[in-house]
Amino acid sequence: MKLKDIVKDYKMDLIKGNLEVDIKNVRNNSRCVEEGDLFIAEKGFTVDGHDYIQNAIDNGAIAIVTEKEISIKEDITIIKVEDTIDALGKFSGNFFNSPWNDLEIIGITGTNGKTSITYFIKSILEENNNKIGIIGTIGAVIDGENIKLENTTPNSLVIHKLLKDMVNKNTEFSIMEVSSHSLELKRVDNIEFQIGLFTNLTKDHLDYHETMENYFNSKLKLFYKTNKFNIINIDDEYGKKIVQSVGERIPLITYGIKDGADIFATNVEFTLSKVKFTLNTPKGSTDILLNIPGEFSVYNALAAATVAYAYDVPLDIIKKGLEKVQGIKGRFEVVPTNTDYTVIIDFAHTADGLEKVLTVIDEFAEGRKIVVFGAGGNRDKTKRPVMGETVASHADLSIVTSDNPRYEDPEAIIEDVLIGTKKVNGKYVKIVDRIEAIKYAIDNAKPKDIILLAGKGHETYTIIKGETYPCDERQIVLEYLNSKNI
Numbered sequence: 001m002k003l004k005d006i007v008k009d010y011k012m013d014l015i016k017g018n019l020e021v022d023i024k025n026v027r028n029n030s031r032c033v034e035e036g037d038l039f040i041a042e043k044g045f046t047v048d049g050h051d052y053i054q055n056a057i058d059n060g061a062i063a064i065v066t067e068k069e070i071s072i073k074e075d076i077t078i079i080k081v082e083d084t085i086d087a088l089g090k091f092s093g094n095f096f097n098s099p100w101n102d103l104e105i106i107g108i109t110g111t112n113g114k115t116s117i118t119y120f121i122k123s124i125l126e127e128n129n130n131k132i133g134i135i136g137t138i139g140a141v142i143d144g145e146n147i148k149l150e151n152t153t154p155n156s157l158v159i160h161k162l163l164k165d166m167v168n169k170n171t172e173f174s175i176m177e178v179s180s181h182s183l184e185l186k187r188v189d190n191i192e193f194q195i196g197l198f199t200n201l202t203k204d205h206l207d208y209h210e211t212m213e214n215y216f217n218s219k220l221k222l223f224y225k226t227n228k229f230n231i232i233n234i235d236d237e238y239g240k241k242i243v244q245s246v247g248e249r250i251p252l253i254t255y256g257i258k259d260g261a262d263i264f265a266t267n268v269e270f271t272l273s274k275v276k277f278t279l280n281t282p283k284g285s286t287d288i289l290l291n292i293p294g295e296f297s298v299y300n301a302l303a304a305a306t307v308a309y310a311y312d313v314p315l316d317i318i319k320k321g322l323e324k325v326q327g328i329k330g331r332f333e334v335v336p337t338n339t340d341y342t343v344i345i346d347f348a349h350t351a352d353g354l355e356k357v358l359t360v361i362d363e364f365a366e367g368r369k370i371v372v373f374g375a376g377g378n379r380d381k382t383k384r385p386v387m388g389e390t391v392a393s394h395a396d397l398s399i400v401t402s403d404n405p406r407y408e409d410p411e412a413i414i415e416d417v418l419i420g421t422k423k424v425n426g427k428y429v430k431i432v433d434r435i436e437a438i439k440y441a442i443d444n445a446k447p448k449d450i451i452l453l454a455g456k457g458h459e460t461y462t463i464i465k466g467e468t469y470p471c472d473e474r475q476i477v478l479e480y481l482n483s484k485n486i
């Protein structure tokens, strides 16, 4: 594509060169630049892309977008803009032909439940013979192919490329998790969403947002970027605030269990592995049997059903789609062991997530509850003691360990968690190595106990001092049991 078409209508200064050149690819990482590419230099959290402009040129960049004064001797095109992160969004959007215009885009935001809801929606829409794509925590899914992603919501360049690939593969719906970081860091600025969906808001990411109010305000942005429906969990106090704020800007559909929602559940009945409820919509009601337990799953299913309802999907298809979901990787996933105790892997990594999952387990545990968990490094520190206290107030044994310490000292993170653990008069041990912590839980389990491995869910790695090591909890459990001839 010609550079002039990539930068069209954008406020900028052409410092040197011309806009008639043909651009092969748009890049924001100098290491990926090849001959004929446009390199956009962005200031990051760790380094400044402007320091890699020469590297991009050496790799073949024929045009550079900068927000700083630079002096380049090579005979290439230099464009200066006010904000290169904004330019990355606009220019990559143009380069990929605004792919959001050819898709129905469903954006899901909120602290917990986004990934789970994505997979419920996928199942319903596929039952309805729609072709769907996903961008989220477990990765992207395009035409049945799984693509690994570094972020839940990647940067604008990656998103636009993924959306373009979806369009090329005749995808109709793109279901996207929209993190608060992405709304703040302009990763989704270009995109107009057909549907915005809100799950809930509880303590997380305060390292970045600092206050709950800022965190809420980032999530709120999504509901001003939508053009068909805003779908809101009205049982959540922040859901009510969104309704007050956006009102009927576009049609609003609420879901919930308690507070007079448009789409609501009644007759909720739980077991340890399933939940039954009646789904009520203005167009009729139907009974649903979900294969993932807990009240939180009812909320997630209601959210997905509401999206389908907004698209006029018949109730029997919604029922079939929801009931077809056998499980979601790392979300209340029972490890298939031959033991007389149960091992569950779950992605709960906030106090609210832990509270929700442990409430389900509380109700059905016949034996003790053993919880192996930690808190992520270089992430919200304020949630750590609350997570410790939440687990200790439910568990018979808290095994406090590591969960992606990243660049932080693992011991120090555990000490932060233990501040909360010690507030409750419960039994606990501290085992820094997560694999050893899992083995300890297994060695100490008795018949009918439930071991919950919380925090890593679908993750099969652990990041310690910046290095990534394998840590697939399913494999660790099964191999250890095997080594013990169990």
Ligand SMILES: CC(=O)N[C@H]1[C@@H](OP(=O)(O)OP(=O)(O)OC[C@H]2O[C@@H](n3ccc(=O)[nH]c3=O)[C@H](O)[C@@H]2O)O[C@H](CO)[C@@H](O)[C@@H]1O[C@H](C)C(=O)N[C@@H](C)C(=O)N[C@H](CCC(=O)O)C(=O)O
Pocket (backbone or CB within 6 Å): 028, 029, 030, 031, 041, 042, 043, 044, 045, 046, 047, 048, 049, 050, 052, 137, 150, 151, 152, 153, 154, 155, 179, 180, 181, 182
């Ligand atoms: C804090 C944050 O969001 N960081 C994101 C950011 O990394 P960064 O700012 O450190 O980037 P950097 O390394 O400083 O690089 C700056 C620029 O220089 C360029 N560069 C760098 C080196 C080089 O040799 N050449 C070069 O051109 C880089 O390509 C980049 O454009 O840009 C990266 C590429 O887009 C992201 O992967 C990275 O997310 C990191 C992994 C992260 O952990 N982010 C978390 C906080 C996050 O965004 N989480 C949310 C919420 C998750 C949820 O709750 O579900 C998410 O959406 O994932």
Ligand SMILES: Nc1ncnc2c1ncn2[C@@H]1O[C@H](COP(=O)(O)OP(=O)(O)OP(=O)(O)O)[C@@H](O)[C@H]1O
Pocket (backbone or CB within 6 Å): 110, 111, 112, 113, 114, 115, 116, 117, 137, 152, 177, 199, 200, 296, 297, 299, 300, 330, 331, 332, 346, 347, 348, 349, 352, 353, 354, 356, 357, 457
């Ligand atoms: N609706 C919900 N409310 C509260 N907790 C939930 C809900 N749904 C799931 N959980 C808990 O939170 C964990 C994470 O769920 P899920 O991965 O669906 O959330 P997410 O919003 O995608 O998280 P992330 O922000 O990390 O991507 C689950 O493993 C479960 O323990």
Ligand SMILES: N[C@H](CCC[C@H](N)C(=O)O)C(=O)O
Pocket (backbone or CB within 6 Å): 152, 349, 375, 376, 377, 379, 403, 404, 455, 456, 459
């Ligand atoms: N999306 C969340 C995932 C946390 C998962 C947990 N395993 C951790 O590393 O804290 C985050 O990036 O904060």
Ligand SMILES: [Mg+2]
Pocket (backbone or CB within 6 Å): 114, 115, 116, 136, 137, 138, 152, 177
């Ligand atoms: Mg997610």
